[in-house]
Amino acid sequence: MRDLKDIELFLLDMDGTFYLGNKLLPGSIEFVDTLRKQGKNFMFLTNNSSNDSESYAEKLRKMGLDGKIEVFTSGDATGIFLKERYGTLRIFLVGTKKLAKTFEKYGHKIVQEDPEIVVLGYDTEINYEKLAKACIYLRKNLLYVATHPDINCPSLEGPLPDAGSYIALIEKSTGRLPDYIVGKPNPLMLEMVMKKTGVSREKIAMVGDRLYTDIEFARRSGILSILVLTGETTLEDLRNSSIKPDIVVENIGELAKLLQKESGE
Incomplete structure (x- = not known):
């Protein structure tokens, strides 16, 4: 060792x-x-891809950590991976506004129509319309990537449904699992x-x-x-x-x- x-x-x-x-x-x-x-x-x-790296760094500062703080999320990793593998993409995102900001930082574009890929993150702003639209696109055989596989996210109140739970829901509807899970x-x-x-x-x-x-x-x-x-x-x-x-x-x-x-x- x-x-x-x-x-x-x-x-x-x-x-x-x-x-x-x-x-x-x-x-x-x-x-x-x-x-x-x-x-x-x-x-x-x-x-946890529901927030961006800047928000996490600010949270740590408020809790008392000073100096240089570097945060790398599964959203960052996914944004870099997609750009290196496929170039910049038109993404239909099941994710938060801050995750959208992360992808845009790497040159990707978040779209509602005519996407090249469906990306699933930990979406704390999720609604039925997003899930339904994602399933419609996935039945058209678009590339499907998830930021991470966690089933639950810890909280002071107990575990909360995370991206892995959404992956299971989408599989039940479409029969599809992500082509890549980056985190x-x-x-x-x-x-x-x-x-x-x-x-x-x-x-x-x-x-x-x-x-x-x-x-x-x-x-x-x-x-x-x-x-x-x-x-x-x-x-x-x-x-x-x-x-x-x-x-x-x-x-x-x-x-x-x-x-x-x-x-x-």
């Missing part, structure tokens, strides 16, 4: 790993301070990160709270995996799962202490 001291870039899941709801989790600031002191980098990596655990997400940062995979670690997205993503991508127990996964879940992380910590503050110990601080 790679040593933590060899890692240059830590990819951090957000909700359940660094914060929960609108509150930072224990040790979050200590972890960032440790990385900055050691000259290491971090990037927030989230499957974690698909290694495509890491390829987009490496293109953006220039850091090689052996120097990257993934820190997250979900076995089937964060840890499975790291496993498929060939990077170091670190599970925190502040979010979805419990010790019982871990014992019963075939997906095993390289490192398990109670919270991200405990990971900061491991880094300090390895560097002799």
